[in-house]
Amino acid sequence: MKKIIYIDMDNVLVDFQTGIDRLDEKTRLEFENNLDDVPGIFGLMDPMPGALEAVQKLSEHFDLYVLSTAPWKNHSAWTDKAKWIQKYFGDHKESPFYKRLIISHHKNLNHGDFLIDDREKNGAKDFTGELIRFGSVEFENWKSVTDYLLNK
Numbered sequence: 001m002k003k004i005i006y007i008d009m010d011n012v013l014v015d016f017q018t019g020i021d022r023l024d025e026k027t028r029l030e031f032e033n034n035l036d037d038v039p040g041i042f043g044l045m046d047p048m049p050g051a052l053e054a055v056q057k058l059s060e061h062f063d064l065y066v067l068s069t070a071p072w073k074n075h076s077a078w079t080d081k082a083k084w085i086q087k088y089f090g091d092h093k094e095s096p097f098y099k100r101l102i103i104s105h106h107k108n109l110n111h112g113d114f115l116i117d118d119r120e121k122n123g124a125k126d127f128t129g130e131l132i133r134f135g136s137v138e139f140e141n142w143k144s145v146t147d148y149l150l151n152k
Contacts, residue, residue, distance in 0.1 A: 004112030004129075005058060005149070006067035006102075009081060010036075011118045012048065012134045013055075013066070019045035036071045042080035047088055050142030055089065057146055059096035066101045067110055069122045078103055116145060 010016050020028070020035055022044045031038045058064060066085060070077040082101055089095045107115060108123030115127045118134045125131065132139050132148070139145050 002061065002063040003114070003152075004065065005062045005114045005116065006065050006107070006110055006112050006127075007055070008115070008117040008119075008124075008134070009066060009068035009084070012116055013051045014042075014045045014084065015048045016045060019043075034071075036077065037074045039074065039076045040080065041074075042070075042077045043083060045084065048142065050146075052088060054142040054146045055096055058149060061150065062114075064096050064100065065110075065112070066097055067107055067115065067117075068101070068103055069105050069107075070103050072105075114149065 007013055016036075019041045023035075023038060023041070027038055028035070035041065055064065066081075068081055070081060081103065085097050085101055086095075089097045092098065102110065104110070104122070106123045107117070108126035108128070111128060113129045114132055115124060115129060116132045116134050116139075117124045120131070120133075132145060134145060139148065
């Protein structure tokens with residue numbers, strides 16, 4: 001039986017800044033303190049460097065799921081996250097994330113072996129498996145995360 005890995009989207013699979021960079025100045029000012037509430041912003045983002053390759057490698061050895069939080073008031077974010085997964089990983093049964101997208105504000109309710117997340121919010125710090133803090137000194141990029149997990 002494969003071990004289960006949950007992977008967060010924002011600033012883990014998805015480079016949030018690339019979406020911000022594509023916004024016009026008027027929109028940036030209007031949503032200055034709530035950029036994740038910009039309608040459509042989640043559809044504008046690029047993958048994090050190395051994320052696509054890492055997912056493909058990890059999917060050979062682990063059971064993968066996306067576990068992300070979406071802004072409560074930005075309804076397009078929920079749809080845009082699903083579209084993003086399908087755009088970069090496909091919408092076919094062979095996709096590592098086919099019907100494996102979970103949107104939750106309570107990540108601690110999911111059971112698995114690992115959670116790759118850049119923050120401890122939304123239940124991540126209370127996850128019952130091992131929290132891998134993406135972007136930390138120990139796990140600064142996808143190469144370090146992949147190397148660590150493949151050696152487990």
